[in-house]
Amino acid sequence: MPKNRFSSIDIQALVYDLKNTVLGMRVTNIYDINSKTYLLKLAVPDKKAFLLLESGTRFHTTDFSWEKQDVPSVFTMKLRKNICTKRLEGVRQIGVDRVVDFTFGTGPVEKHLIMELYSSGNLILTDADYTIIALIRTHAYSEEDIIQVGAVYPFHKAKQFNPITKESLTEILNKGAENEEPLKQTLNTKLDLGSELTEHCILDSGVDYNLKPQKAQGYSAEIIDKLYASLKKGETVFTGDQVFEGWIVLKDTSKPAASRKDKKGKKPANEKPKDDKKTEEPTTKTEAPAAESTGAQPGSSDQNKAGSSSDPQLVLYEEFIPILYNQCKNSKTLHFPSFNKAVDEFYRKQWYQRRVRAHTQPNNSFFFLFFFFLMIRRPPRSTLFPYTTLFR
DSSP: OOOOOOOHHHHHHHHHHHHTTTOOOOOEEEEESSSSSEEEEEEETTEEEEEEEEEEEEEEEEESSSOOOSOOOHHHHHHHHHTTTTTTEOOOOOOSEEEEEEEOOOGGGGGEEEOOSSSEEEEEOOOOOOOOOEEEEOOEEESOOOETTBOOGGGSSOOOOOOOOOHHHHHHHHHHHHHHHHHHHHHHHHHHHHHHHHHHHHHHHHHHTTOOOTTOOOHHHHHHHHHHHHHHHHHHHHOOOOOOOOOEEOOOOTTTOOTOTTTSSOOTOOOOOOOOOOOOOOTTTTTOOOOOTTTOOOTTTHHHHOOSSOOOOGEEEEEEEOOOGGGGGGGGGESSSSSHHHHHHHHHHHHHHHHHHHHOOOOOOOHHHHHHHHSSOOOSSOTTHHHHTTTO
């Protein structure tokens, strides 16, 4: 299933990109695409950009045109009233939580737009003191911390980054060994690096991530030293000045479907995937980046891996990543100069493929109407039929 949620490291990579591209630009207009997705038009005298915010799912600048609602929603009008004509002064991630704080304007007119990217998501407009002015949905962290108009946003609930020490790592591994958990499961649930970066660090250390030691033995000092060195290296993504790029991992369509079996219950050895029907991309959209098809840099090794097929239906995107993780190095990937470009291309492709599937699905309305009229009984010929039946 394609990736549809941001991880903590994805958010950090996008915050890095936005700080280098749109910081200092002024909000000139705000549109709503649907009840959860909003488009902020940013501009300076020599350039403009569109910042797309989808509650609970994503945020990034976009180079593609998106269909907008004809009538703005109440929340859109609130945003226009409070942050239009103000500059985007800051973008920051709250701790290592999936919460982003956009700052518009300075001084007494300063406003904040807080975006929550977990659970059902939320977009929260606050003043300079983080008192909530408007929001998409009301929810509660606890009886005391309720997200509603007039309340102060509870930043103390955000998760903060805890650096790894050799003592804490040893303790985590020993507890995992007592429960006879695999190494990957043990570290994923206890560290703040996220599952993708944790697996990357385990592979970098050369230790088998499915390692499951016995209770009596535990992990050797050599394994702990290797893991500690690799995890501290991965920790610099959060603590250092990491320069992020972008990759899209392609789905391997050459493998037969796992659910299909022959009569004897074995998978057919020579099974080939069926080609999808070719469909041209709608011309109403703006042009895709060079090599639509791929979005990759011309002549790059990643583009050659992706194949030379010009049919966009044959290229399926699996996930987007800001670092080429060790677990993805053997997969086909597309490389982008920035993580923001990779995310924008990924969601544009997802949108296009959903539209194609909607247009190619069979239309059942004719069969429904035919069956409906077929079931309607023929009315009686005589107008006296009810009375004669009643008094017979």
